[in-house]
Amino acid sequence: MKIEFRKVPQSPKEFTAEYSSVKFEGTFCKISPSLVKIQGHLIGNLTLTCSRCGIEDTVTLDEKSDFLLSDGIYKSDSDEDELVLEIENGTIDFDEILQSEIASIQSDYHICASCEDCDFVEKEY
Ligand SMILES: [Zn+2]
Structure with a gap:
């Protein structure tokens, strides 16, 4: 699903995207002319x-x-550390966003359950 940035409404609109067996759904809305x-x-x-x-x-x-x-390029005017993705060509491509989300999860450090079991770390409950 793609939408032109300038056509994004100010009231929340639903989107869905799917890639391999992961679904990404939710709402999007414009909060400023460039965000x-x-x-x-x-x-x-x-x-x-x-x-x-x-x-x-x-x-x-x-x-x-x-x-x-x-x-385009995001210029923050606050000190808040917000997560901002810069899009190109003025088009929001939800499938592309989902694919990059998945890629970043896959590049994170991951330990499988059996390796976790091998850790002699006291678990806190
Ligand atoms: Zn493992």
């Missing part, structure tokens, strides 16, 4: 490679993903 707010939810199964033993592990995703999209 769009995304309130999304990632749901599905993702195959991650264990950073320790290298086996492939399937994890279930069910997490919120909220961030801002900037039309």
Whole structure:
């Protein structure tokens, strides 16, 4: 699903995107002439490679993903550390956003359940 940045309404509108077995859905709306707010939810199964033993592990995703999209280079005028993605060509491509979200999750450090069990760390409850 794609939408031109300038056509994004100020009232929240729904979007959905799907890539492999992960779904990304939620709402988006314009909060300033050059900023769009995304309130999304990632749901599905993702195959991650264990950073320790290298086996492939399937994890279930069910997490919120909220961030801002900037039309071109983002210039922050506040000290807040906001998550802002810069988009190119004035077009928001939700499929592309989802693919980069997945890529960043896959590049994170991941430990499979059996490696976790091998850790002799006291678990806090
Ligand atoms: Zn492992």
